[in-house]
Amino acid sequence: MKKWDKSKILELDRRHIWHPYTQMKDYENRDPKVIVSAQGLKLKTIDGEELYDSISSWWTNVHGHLHPALNHAICEQLSLLDHVNFSGFTHPYATEVVARLREFLPQELSHYFFSDNGSTAVEVALKMAFQFWQNKGVKEKTRFVCLENAYHGDTIGAVSVGGCDLFFELYKPLTFKTYRAPSPYCYRCEEHQGFTLSANHDCSLRCIDGLEKIFEEKHKEICAVIVEPRMQGAGGILIYPPSYLKKLRRLCDQYEVLLIFDEVATGFGRTGTMFAFEQAGVVPDIICLAKGLTGGYLPMALTVTTEEIYQAFYADYLEGKTFFHGHTYTANPICCAVACANLKLFAEEDPLNKTKEAREYFHKILLEAFSENPHVGDIRYVGYIGAIELVKDRKTREPFPQALRLPFKIYMRSLEEGLVLRPLGDVIYWFLPLCITKEDVSEIISRSQKVIEKVLKEHGAS
Ligand SMILES: Cc1ncc(COP(=O)(O)O)c(C=O)c1O
Structure with missing residues (x-):
């Protein structure tokens, strides 16, 4: 095992590293955990502590850390080709990713x-x-519709179609204008009673009325709508019914608006089906994939679309219809190799079926652990994702004052209890890999319950 100097690492980190989504001053008097290895569901610190990776390292890890098949794929690829530009060249590893995904x-x-x-x-x-619309000569279709509480990334285009004010408001002057429709936030819906659970309910879908009105009035200028299917992730793990997506598809067809599904978080089994949109039985015009595409090993993404859209770009060069977009590491062969190994595991080992029981058990014990807690306003889950929404008052659904920073305190305390409970606003969530067992789930939820109850009690909230 490699010898590391912990104090040197922390010293360099403190002096020079600026971490993402982190108020660095929060770490003035505390050190970040130094992770040196991982295996399966667990991360190991330099001090030898083990932590359950209960958020799958930012929603990426699919089959557990250091899976032998994925490790092998990377090592094998390294003896063949590290990288080559992808414009004017192709390679077998990229074509295999496509063949497997198809x-x-x-x-x-x-x-x-x-x-x-x-x-x-x-x-x-x-x-x-x-x-697409420009190439077809429909010049006025230039605007996007997005949803409140949506999150699609941190680059300026992605922020423009975002709906979480925490990530959006400050940068608003830099963004392009969109139409923002209401969010399918079942827990905060007047029509809804009790916990959201899997949100597989039939309802009047009042939440889509706002979007329909925007389409009705503005469809001539709308080129596309973008949504996270079945669950708005960073907006607070807001799980909503598949019927919403069915209706959305109908509206897009009716008003000639392209439908983009952002499956970056929900793809690759996380919601219990390979892709979340399958649960609605509809097909988008464009789909975005990343995170789990490489099993959580390396950064790579895909945007997949239809023949109709592709054909709108396919023309003699001088017609000016080329898609001028690309990144240096596009289709990196090492990323492709691990993505192929990941997809091979899905094809040959059927992890979704294998861990169905553990997944259902996860839902059951989430309910058992939190349904009696008066400060848990909502419990929701889909597939390997679960969440609770903390409230000051369950009856009125009033949130705790932000100044208390309860979720952050829960996070810090969870690290002491050997797991990672990174909150999203007032929501504490679990984003588990597809290799979970009932024993892991049991341990993760009982530790979580202990931490959450302790912190609530310390603040006189239980
Ligand atoms: C739905 C969704 N889209 C896009 C992104 C952005 O992905 P990345 O962080 O890889 O840029 C995320 C990240 O969490 C996401 O959840």
């Missing part, structure tokens, strides 16, 4: 554009949708 995606989605991460997959989708 086994899982609807055949209508037939053209694959590679990029590096979730945000770039979204940027590609937005530019593609915009240019």
Whole structure:
């Protein structure tokens, strides 16, 4: 085992590293955990502590850390080809990714554009949708519709179609104008009673009325709508019914608006099906994939679209219809190799079926652990994702004062209890890999319950 000097690492980190989504002053008097290795569901610190990776390292890890098949794929690839530019060249590893993914995606989605991460997959989708109408001569279709509480990444285009004010408001002057429709936030819906659970309910879908009105009035200028299917992730793990997506597809057809599904977080089994949109039985015009595409190992993304959209760009060069977009590491062969190994595991080992029981058990014990807690306003889950929304008052659904920073305190305390509970606003969530067992789930939820109850009690809230 390599010898590391912990104090040197922390000293260099403190002096020179600026971490993402982090108020660095919060770490003035505390050190970040130094992670040196990982295996399966667990991360290991330099001090030998083990932490359950209960958020799958930012929603990426699919089959557990250091899976032998994925490790092998990378090592093997390294003896052949490290990188080559992807314009004017191709390679077998990229074509194998496509061939393997075609086994899982609807055949209508037939053209694959590679990029590096979730945000770039979204940027590609937005530019593609915009240019589609321009290339067809429908020049006035230039605006996008997005949802409140949406999150599609941190680059400026992705922020423009975002709906979380925490990530959006400050940068608003830099963004392009969109139409923002209400969010399908079941827990905060007047019609809804009790916990959201899997949100597989029938309802009047009042939440889509606002969007329908925008389409009705403005469809001539709208090129596309973008949504996270089945669950708005960073907006607070807002799980909503598949019927919403069915209706959205109908509206898009009716008003000639392209439909973009951002499956960056929900793809690759996380919601219990390979892709979340399958649960609605509809097909989008464009889909964005990243995170789990490489099993959580390396950054790579895809934007996949239809023949109709592809054909709008396919022309003699001088017609000016080329899609001018690309990134240096597009379709990197090492990323492709690990993505192929990931897809091979899905094809040959059927992890979704294998861990169905553990997944259902996860839902059951989430309810058992939190339904009696008066400060848990909502419990929701889909597939390997679960969340609770903390409230000061369950009856009125009033949130705790932000100044208390309860979720942050829960996060810090969870690290002491050997797990990672990174909050999203007032929501504490679990984003588990597809290799979970009932024992892991049991341990993760009982530790979580302990931490949450302790912190609530310390603040006189239980
Ligand atoms: C739905 C969704 N889209 C896009 C992104 C952005 O992905 P990345 O962080 O890889 O840029 C995320 C990240 O969490 C996401 O959840």
